[in-house]
Every structure is written in C-alpha cells, then in structure tokens.
Amino acid sequence: PTEQIPQSDLKPNGNKRKTIVILGSGWGSITTLKHLDTSLYNVIIVSPRNYFLFTPLLPSVPTGTVDVKSITDPVRTVARATPGQVLYLEAEATDVDPVSKKVTIKHKSNSMTFGEAMINEEEPIITTVDYDYLVFGVGAQTTTFGIPGVAENASYLKEAHDAVVIRQKIFNSIEAAQLLPVGSEERKRLLSVVVCGGGPTGVELAAEVKDYIDQDLSRWLPGIEKEMTVTLVEALPNVLNAFNQKLIKYTEEVFKRQELDLRTNTMVKKVDRKNVYAVHKNASGEQESIAIPYGTLVWATGNGPREITKSLASKIEEQKTARRGLLIDAYLKVDGSDSIYALGDCTFTKNPPTAQVAHQEGIFLASHFEKLSKIDDLQYSIKTETEADKLDKLNRRLERAKASLRPFEYVYQGSLAYIGTERAVADLVWGDFSNVSTGGSLTFLFWRSAYVSMILGVRSKILVCFDWLKVGIFGRDCSKE
Ligand code: FAD
Ligand code: NAD
Numbered sequence: 001p002t003e004q005i006p007q008s009d010l011k012p013n014g015n016k017r018k019t020i021v022i023l024g025s026g027w028g029s030i031t032t033l034k035h036l037d038t039s040l041y042n043v044i045i046v047s048p049r050n051y052f053l054f055t056p057l058l059p060s061v062p063t064g065t066v067d068v069k070s071i072t073d074p075v076r077t078v079a080r081a082t083p084g085q086v087l088y089l090e091a092e093a094t095d096v097d098p099v100s101k102k103v104t105i106k107h108k109s110n111s112m113t114f115g116e117a118m119i120n121e122e123e124p125i126i127t128t129v130d131y132d133y134l135v136f137g138v139g140a141q142t143t144t145f146g147i148p149g150v151a152e153n154a155s156y157l158k159e160a161h162d163a164v165v166i167r168q169k170i171f172n173s174i175e176a177a178q179l180l181p182v183g184s185e186e187r188k189r190l191l192s193v194v195v196c197g198g199g200p201t202g203v204e205l206a207a208e209v210k211d212y213i214d215q216d217l218s219r220w221l222p223g224i225e226k227e228m229t230v231t232l233v234e235a236l237p238n239v240l241n242a243f244n245q246k247l248i249k250y251t252e253e254v255f256k257r258q259e260l261d262l263r264t265n266t267m268v269k270k271v272d273r274k275n276v277y278a279v280h281k282n283a284s285g286e287q288e289s290i291a292i293p294y295g296t297l298v299w300a301t302g303n304g305p306r307e308i309t310k311s312l313a314s315k316i317e318e319q320k321t322a323r324r325g326l327l328i329d330a331y332l333k334v335d336g337s338d339s340i341y342a343l344g345d346c347t348f349t350k351n352p353p354t355a356q357v358a359h360q361e362g363i364f365l366a367s368h369f370e371k372l373s374k375i376d377d378l379q380y381s382i383k384t385e386t387e388a389d390k391l392d393k394l395n396r397r398l399e400r401a402k403a404s405l406r407p408f409e410y411v412y413q414g415s416l417a418y419i420g421t422e423r424a425v426a427d428l429v430w431g432d433f434s435n436v437s438t439g440g441s442l443t444f445l446f447w448r449s450a451y452v453s454m455i456l457g458v459r460s461k462i463l464v465c466f467d468w469l470k471v472g473i474f475g476r477d478c479s480k481e
Contacts, residue, residue: 009042015380017042018132020369021103023093023308025049025075027355028344029137031362032369033075034456038084040373044129048092048108050075053160054455055355057464059204059418061163062170063212064476068160070463073456093138094126096312098337102128133339133372135365136312136326140345140353143304149271154299157201166298170209171480173295174221174228182227190295191228194276196268197301198234199241200417203251205298206232207420210260216476230260231292233278235267240417240425242352244437247425251439254419266290271297303353309346324348330407332365341365351410355454364408375401416447 011017018041022029025047033045054071061068079086095104107125142158144150155166173190180187195206210230218225232239232255238248239262255262263280270277275291282288305313305325312326313319318336319327325348327335332347334340343365344358351357378398385391414428424447425439438446448468455461 011040011377013377013381014384015377018373018376019044019130020133020135021046021129021131022135022137023047023103024137024139024344025052026137026139026344027052027055027358028139028362028365029135030073030075030078030456031359032135032137032343032365033082033086034078035363035366036082037366037370037373038079038082038086040084040370041133043079043082043084043086044089044131045075045079045086046089046091046093046103046105046129047075048090049159050088050090050109051160052078052456054460056451056454058157058160058163059201059208061160062157062166062205063208063216064167065208065212065471066464066467068163070460070467071455072160073460077457089129091125091127093308096134096136096308096315096340098312098315098340101131101134101339103131103134104128131339133341133369136309136334136340136342136346137344137358137362138306138308138346140303140309140325141306142299143302144299145301147268147270150268150299153271153273154196154297156299157205166205166296168480169296171478174217174224175480177227177295178221185293188227188229189274189293191224192231192292192294193229193296193298194231194233194292194294195298195300196233196276197299198232198236198239198262198264199300199302200415201300202232202234202298203239204418205300206230206260207255207418210258211420212476214258217478219475220478231263231294232260233263233266233268233276233292235265237264239264243415243417243425244427247427247437247439251417251419251425254421254423254439258421260420263292268301303345305346312340322348325353331368331405332361332408341368354415356413357410360410361408368405371401371405375405416443416450418444418447 009017020041020043022033022045030052051072051074057066057071060066075088079088090109091105092108093103094106105127142156155169156162177187177190193209195202213228214225240248240251265281266278268276268278275293277291279287280290309326313322316336325346326342328342328347329335332341332343334342343361345353378394378401382394385394412429414426416424416426418424422444423440424444426443426446428436452461452464455464
C-alpha cells in the first residue's frame with residue numbers, strides 16, 4: 001500500500017521522505033495527524049474505525065441528548081485538511097515487528113454490519129506496511145477483570161456502536177415490560193438499568209439515563225419514572241475518586257435527590273443473564289452477598305491493554321514489566337525501541353488515561369516529528385556538502401536543531417463530569433496555584449462550553465450545539481433507533 005501514496009519519495013532537497021505509520025484514530029493519533037506537517041513524511045493511518053470519536057460526549061448518545069453523528073469526524077476529512085498526502089487504511093494491526101519495522105494489518109471495520117457479505121471471511125485481507133516511525137495509539141479496552149458473565153451479558157461504553165446497543169437494550173426491555181403486569185418481579189427486572197463502575201464513565205451514563213427517564217420517557221410512558229430504576233454500583237466507598245472530596249459529596253447528594261440508586265462499597269463478583277451478584281461491605285465492615293436484577297447492564301470499570309499492545313510489549317526486552325501499558329520515555333518513544341512512539345491509553349505513565357493527556361501528547365508528537373525531519377534533512381545536507389564553511393554552518397544548525405528537542409510535559413487543565421439534572425462538577429486549575437472545585441447548574445453551563453471548545457472540528461461543534469437546542473425545544477424522542 002505504500003506505493004499508493006502519490007507523494008514523491010524524495011523531499012524537495014533530495015532527501016528521502018520517511019514513512020510514518022499511525023495506528024488508531026482516537027484522541028492521540030488524530031491529534032498527531034491534525035497537527036503534523038504531512039508534507040514532510042509519507043503518512044499512513046491504519047484504524048478499524050474510519051472516524052474520530054469525541055468520547056467526552058459519548059454518555060449523552062444512548063439517551064439521544066447528542067446524536068452519534070455529531071461527535072464523529074471522518075479520518076479522511078482530517079487527513080485532507082493537512083498539507084501533504086495521507087493514506088487511510090481501514091484495518092486493525094494484528095502484529096508489529098519492531099526489528100524489520102513492519103506492521104501486519106487485517107481488514108476490519110468497527111461497524112461491519114452491512115456489506116459484510118462482500119468480504120470473504122475465510123480469506124481475510126491481510127497485508128503488511130513498512131514504517132520508519134510507528135505511532136502506536138490503539139487506546140485500551142474496557143477491562144472485565146475476568147469477572148464471570150460480564151463479557152457475555154454486559155454492554156460497554158467505549159465506542160459509538162456501544163452507545164447504540166445500550167439504547168436498544170433499554171428500549172427492548174421497556175417494550176417487553178409493557179406486556180407484563182405492573183408490580184411483577186419480571187417487569188421490575190426489565191425496567192432496571194444497572195451501571196457497574198463509579199468512575200466518570202459510569203457516573204455520567206447513569207446520570208444521563210436517569211434524566212432521560214424523568215424528563216422525557218415519563219412524557220411518553222406516564223408513570224414509568226416510578227417504575228424504572230437506575231443503579232450505580234461502585235466497589236470503593238465513593239464515586240468519582242479522582243475528584244475533590246467536596247465534589248464527591250455533592251454528586252452523592254444530587255444522586256440521592258434524583259433517586260438514583262447509588263451502591264458504594266459494593267464489589268461485583270459475578271453476572272448472569274438476569275442478575276448482578278455483588279458483595280456489599282456495610283458501615284461496621286460486615287460483608288453481605290446481594291443480587292441486583294437488571295434488564296440493561298453497562299460495565300464501566302476502567303481500562304486494560306489491548307492484545308496488540310501486549311503482543312508488542314512481549315517482543316521488547318525493556319517492556320517485560322509493562323503489565324498495564326507500554327513504557328515510554330520523556331519523548332514518548334517506547335522503551336527499547338528507536339522508532340516506535342506510543343501515546344494515550346495504550347501507555348502506562350504517571351499521567352491519567354484521559355483524552356486531555358492523549359491530545360497534548362498528540363500535539364507534542366507532531367511537533368517532535370517536524371524537528372526530527374529537520375534534523376534528518378540537516379544530516380543529509382552534511383553528508384553531501386563539500387565546502388568547509390558551509391559544513392561548519394550546517395553542523396551548528398544541526399546542534400541547534402537537536403537542542404530544540406524538548407521532553408513532553410503534561411499540563412493538567414482540570415476535570416469535568418456531568419452528574420444529572422443539568423448539574424456538573426468541575427475541578428479546575430488556573431495557573432500554578434489556583435484550584436477551583438465547583439458544582440451545580442452554572443458549572444453545567446461551563447461544562448457545556450468547555451466541551452464545545454474541546455471538540456476538534458467546527459462541523460461537530462455546530463452539530464452538538466444544534467442537538468442541545470433541539471432537545472431543549474422538543475425533548476428527547478423515544479424511538480428505539
Ligand atoms: P482512543 O481514543 O480509544 O483511540 C484508539 C484508536 O485505536 C481507535 O480509533 C481504535 O479504533 C483504534 N484501534 C484499536 N485497536 C487497533 C488496532 N489493533 N490497530 C489499529 N487501530 C486500532 N477523557 C477526558 O479527558 N475527558 C472526558 O470527558 C472523557 N470522557 C470519556 C467518556 C467516555 C465514555 C470514555 C469511554 C472515555 C472518556 N475519556 C475522557 C477518556 C478518553 O476517551 C481516552 O483517554 C482517550 O480516548 C484515549 O485516547 P487514545 O488515542 O489513547 O485512544
Ligand atoms: P475508572 O477507572 O475511572 O473507574 C472505574 C471504577 O470502577 C472505579 O471507581 C473502580 O473502583 C470501579 N470498579 C472496578 N471493579 C469493580 C467491581 N468489580 N465492582 C464495582 N465497581 C468496580 O474508569 P472510567 O470511568 O471508565 O474512566 C476511564 C478513564 O477515562 C479515566 O482516566 C477517566 O478519568 C477518563 N474519563 C474521564 C471522563 C471525564 O473527565 N468526564 C469521563 C469518562 C472517562
């Protein structure tokens with residue numbers, strides 16, 4: 001596929017144009033692509049998802065507060081806006097050979113539903129791409145901690161498709177429940193939505209679903225708000241553990257007021273088709289086993305490394321201790337490799353696995369590659385230069401270019417989370433000293449404006465604002481799709 005790139009193999013100065021292969025189309029990879037001067041390299045981006053997904057608004061999708069299309073940006077649109085030529089391949093990397101600098105890729109689409117018949121499953125399309133530099137940004141996957149029954153029965157909230165599945169499960173359960181007598185145990189079970197994991201993903205989803213029931217479904221199905229339950233299960237004593245204590249307490253109060261059933265100190269041990277089985281530790285430390293029936297179950301207990309990340313780690317001696325993600329240096333270079341850079345959730349660093357970190361790393365990496373290109377060009381010119389004074393100048397420029405390579409530094413800008421009933425919590429940082437922890441309706445407005453400013457494309461910014469306006473005027477609908 002490298003030959004398909006219509007860009008010349010040589011740069012205008014005659015130096016060879018190196019190839020960067022970017023794996024993934026998430027926060028880290030797309031930010032790198034967006035900020036990279038793609039005229040300096042041959043750029044190939046490989047991802048089973050042909051769009052970027054703005055994950056911070058994903059919890060708003062199952063309820064229809066935001067349309068899934070509004071928070072996606074096609075990879076090709078991003079690629080076309082860069083100065084050079086970029087080749088996008090819809091595939092997943094199945095193997096990386098760090099010695100021969102080759103990635104094996106297999107055709108795969110994240111949303112393979114229609115058109116599947118055209119692709120021969122028995123003869124999958126597999127090919128390889130060579131790289132000079134590899135940008136490894138494959139993210140992470142939701143971890144189940146091997147808890148029995150989770151993988152078979154729960155939905156996750158990681159991809160656009162997950163949000164659609166959650167909506168369909170909620171509606172399948174609601175519609176089925178209408179056939180059963182009010183008060184029956186089976187009807188109660190079907191009308192129970194259980195979210196496991198009280199991190200920001202679980203909190204925001206539970207809050208959105210509860211809003212949807214109270215504000216919209218109650219209009220279409222009067223009385224459903226009294227029957228339908230939303231339960232949030234968290235193993236630790238509090239939800240939102242990365243937030244300030246004051247905001248944790250505020251969130252718990254808001255949940256209580258809106259009758260969202262919060263079960264803290266409750267560790268899920270097993271799941272079957274109808275129940276979540278957990279151990280609850282009470283105030284005196286005694287443990288009791290409980291079962292929570294569900295019609296819809298969402299699992300949001302955090303991240304674990306993908307198979308491709310574990311496979312790459314197993315091939316590099318310096319990565320032998322990398323259990324939770326790739327180990328990288330201050331320039332995002334994978335320890336033990338001279339040509340693989342990794343960023344975002346597939347790495348294990350002192351920074352949290354957030355979009356904020358992956359985004360800043362992407363900006364850093366794009367600028368780092370520009371500096372590497374300059375260094376490479378100077379080294380090429382030095383090799384071909386014969387005049388002594390010109391050579392001297394070039395050497396000095398090379399020293400300066402090398403000195404311009406600075407390590408990555410993460411700047412924490414704060415955390416935000418939606419907690420329901422048009423309230424949000426925010427842990428904000430201004431400058432070096434001032435931290436502000438705030439929660440409520442004004443924070444909700446701040447949350448909305450901050451998220452709009454974070455959205456990468458103008459089109460998506462406008463679409464999201466229109467979605468909010470539409471919901472403000474007409475409410476959210478109750479169709480299954
Ligand atoms: P991702 O964005 O997950 O992208 C990984 C990419 O790799 C995807 O395109 C995927 O298709 C692709 N890929 C996977 N396997 C392969 C393969 N084998 N070969 C090639 N490509 C592959 N963070 C915040 O800072 N603020 C928030 O408000 C926030 N809200 C969130 C809400 C939700 C519901 C979720 C799930 C996460 C949220 N996060 C938030 C966390 C944030 O989304 C992640 O930290 C961020 O997406 C990490 O970026 P990434 O580029 O490492 O991975
Ligand atoms: P998380 O790791 O932040 O939280 C998972 C929660 O699940 C933890 O509180 C953990 O105690 C709990 N848990 C684990 N096993 C359990 C079990 N068996 N039973 C009950 N509870 C269990 O995961 P997340 O919420 O998916 O977030 C992942 C990353 O994405 C984090 O870095 C987070 O900051 C980021 N994120 C940020 C936002 C935001 O800023 N608004 C939103 C979503 C995600």
